[in-house]
Every structure is written in C-alpha cells, then in structure tokens.
Amino acid sequence: MTPDFSQLIAKLTDSGFEFVMIGGYAAVTHGSSQVTRDLEIYAVLTDENVELLRLALAEWNPRHRMTPQRLSFLKFPKPGERVDNLYLETYVGVVDILTAVLGLGDFARLKSAAEKFEIDGRVCWVISLEDLILAKEAVGRGKDKLTAVELRVIAAKRKR
Amino acid sequence: MGGEGGRAVARGTVPCKRRTGADVVEGAGWWMISFCRAAQKRFVLGMEPESALFEEARQAGIDLDLIDTNLALSVGERWRQHDGALRFILKLQEAKAAHDAGLQPTDR
Numbered sequence: 001m002t003p004d005f006s007q008l009i010a011k012l013t014d015s016g017f018e019f020v021m022i023g024g025y026a027a028v029t030h031g032s033s034q035v036t037r038d039l040e041i042y043a044v045l046t047d048e049n050v051e052l053l054r055l056a057l058a059e060w061n062p063r064h065r066m067t068p069q070r071l072s073f074l075k076f077p078k079p080g081e082r083v084d085n086l087y088l089e090t091y092v093g094v095v096d097i098l099t100a101v102l103g104l105g106d107f108a109r110l111k112s113a114a115e116k117f118e119i120d121g122r123v124c125w126v127i128s129l130e131d132l133i134l135a136k137e138a139v140g141r142g143k144d145k146l147t148a149v150e151l152r153v154i155a156a157k158r159k160r
Numbered sequence: 161m162g163g164e165g166g167r168a169v170a171r172g173t174v175p176c177k178r179r180t181g182a183d184v185v186e187g188a189g190w191w192m193i194s195f196c197r198a199a200q201k202r203f204v205l206g207m208e209p210e211s212a213l214f215e216e217a218r219q220a221g222i223d224l225d226l227i228d229t230n231l232a233l234s235v236g237e238r239w240r241q242h243d244g245a246l247r248f249i250l251k252l253q254e255a256k257a258a259h260d261a262g263l264q265p266t267d268r
Contacts, residue, residue, distance in 0.1 A: 003246055006239055028242045031230040033223065035245050117235045146220055153217045153227055156210045 003093040005039050006120050008060075012041070013122040015056035019043040020114045021126045022101060022135065027147055029117055029126050031154045034147055038094035042127070044107050045083050045099055053086075053097070060090035103138035104131055129155050 005025065012019065020043070021029065024036025043049060054062075054074055062073035066087045077083045086097040104110050104127075114125040127135070129151060136148035217224060230238055 003243060003250070005243055006236075025239075025242075028238055029235055031227060031238065033226040033230055035242060035249060037246065119239060120236050146222070149213075149217050149220050150222050150227065152213055153222065153224065154231065156213055157227065157231060 001089070001091055001093065003037075005093050008039060008090070008092050008095060009119055009124060010122050011056045012053075013124055015052050017043065017049060017052040017056055018111075019097070019125070020107070020111050021124060022098070022110075022132070023096075024147075026127045026132055027136075027151060029119070030129050030132065030151065032147060032150050034150070038096055040096045040098060042101055042107060042110055043097050043099065045086070045097065047079060050077065050083065051079075057088065057090055057095075060092050062088045062090045062095075065089040065094065101135055104135055129158070 009021070019041040021039070022042045023038070023040030024032075024034060025039050027034055028036065058074060063070040064073060064076065064087065070089075073086070073088055084099055086095075088095050088097070099107075101110065110127060110131060111125060113128045113131055115128050117124050117126050133148050133151045133155065136144040136151065214224060230241075233241065
C-alpha cells in the first residue's frame with residue numbers, strides 16, 4: 001500500500017459522496033503536527049451513498065479491514081443491507097466511514113458547523129475545530145487528550 | 161525539624177531562645193521555599209488563560225513552534241508534509257521488518 005490520501009480525498013469529493021472529514025486528518029488540516037495513518041470521515045450510509053463510495057473506491061481494491069477474510073467492499077454489504085460503519089483498506093490508504101461521533105450529534109448538525117477547506121483544488125468539508133476538540137475530549141484516550149490540548153492551542157492562536 | 165524537649169516544633173518555625181546559626185539558616189530556607197511556592201502559585205493562577213494553555217501544552221511535550229510553522233502553511237502543504245512524514249514512517253517500519261528478518265547487515 002502506498003498512501004496517497006490527497007488522491008483519496010479528491011476521488012471522494014469528485015464522486016458526489018457527501019461527507020465531513022473528522023479524526024486525525026481533520027486535525028492535520030486545522031494545523032496539528034500529529035501523524036495519522038487513516039482517513040476518518042463522517043457520513044450517512046444510505047444505499048445510494050454506499051454505491052457512490054463503491055464507485056469512488058473501486059479501482060483501489062477496497063476491503064473490509066476488520067474482517068479476517070478481508071471481504072471486498074465491492075461485494076459487501078449487499079444492496080439494501082444496513083451498515084453502521086465501514087472500516088476499509090485500499091491501495092492508497094485506510095479509510096474509515098463512521099455514522100456516529102461521540103458527543104457530536106447527527107450528521108446534519110456536524111455539517112452545519114463544519115468548515116470548508118480547499119485541498120489540492122478540491123473543496124472539502126472538515127469538522128469544525130471546536131467540534132473536533134469536543135470529540136477528542138469525549139473519546140478521552142491519552143493520545144486524544146494530547147491532540148485536544150494541541151487543538152486548543154491552535155484555536156487560541158487562530159483567535160489572535 | 162523535629163521536636164525539642166518532647167515538644168513538637170512546627171516546620172518553618174524556630175524557637176527563639178535556643179536558636180543556633182544552623183537553625184536560622186534552616187528556618188530561613190523553609191521561609192524561602194514557602195515564599196517561592198506561594199509566588200509560583202500566584203504566578204500560575206494569575207496567568208492569562210492563553211498563557212496557561214500554552215504552558216500546559218509545553219509541559220505535555222507539544223512543540224508550539226511546530227504549530228506556528230504548520231499554521232503558516234496552506235492546507236495542501238500541511239497535507240503534503242504530513243503524507244511525506246507518513247511515507248517516511250512506513251519506510252522505517254519496512255526497514256525494521258527487513259532488519260528483524262535478518263535481511264540487513266547490522267553493526268553488531
């Protein structure tokens with residue numbers, strides 16, 4: 001696997017798949033110096049959205065990384081089958097699609113507060129700095145708490 | 161400091177009558193420590209919230225200069241820099257795996 005998250009995000013935005021970037025890459029986008037290995041996005045996984053995602057990722061052999069057999073995302077879930085979260089690996093990187101984020105409410109609320117960023121010519125919605133801090137603090141693991149402190153510093157510097 | 165003649169003597173106080181030079185120095189030491197601690201507490205409590213936050217970040221090991229550097233970059237540049245770091249980490253991991261498998265010579 002050769003990570004190329006810029007290509008991944010470009011493909012996702014071009015596909016029309018509606019999402020908000022969250023997690024480590026959102027932190028990097030806001031100015032964090034942490035290094036992360038997966039792209040986490042928040043979305044509503046309707047049948048239509050799952051199909052858009054399949055089309056977008058098809059050329060990179062997307063597989064369910066949490067299944068022992070590494071099932072193909074191109075075959076599972078079957079149409080109409082309900083899915084909560086997707087944890088995928090592709091040739092260009094790991095992408096996790098979540099339908100709930102601890103303490104942040106639903107997708108509509110998260111997107112209404114999200115910020116628009118241009119990344120390599122593509123406009124992308126990214127979780128707001130304030131929501132990201134809340135999310136990191138809500139998760140409460142050591143590394144998330146540390147990231148929350150860093151993000152609070154970034155928020156303070158942005159207010160200057 | 162301990163008790164004197166069975167009477168407990170509070171830390172930082174020295175009975176006046178039998179005070180020796182050493183007692184005076186020790187007593188002054190405790191007074192200085194107490195003063196410094198109080199001053200430090202006042203300094204921390206009196207900090208602007210932003211300064212206190214930056215101090216918390218520094219103590220947690222966060223490089224504030226690196227944040228300034230990142231904020232001066234465009235988002236695209238932040239991503240490129242991040243992905244470059246990630247690729248380098250993966251290369252190091254591959255090197256370690258090759259080393260562990262005996263595929264690389266070692267200095268030992």
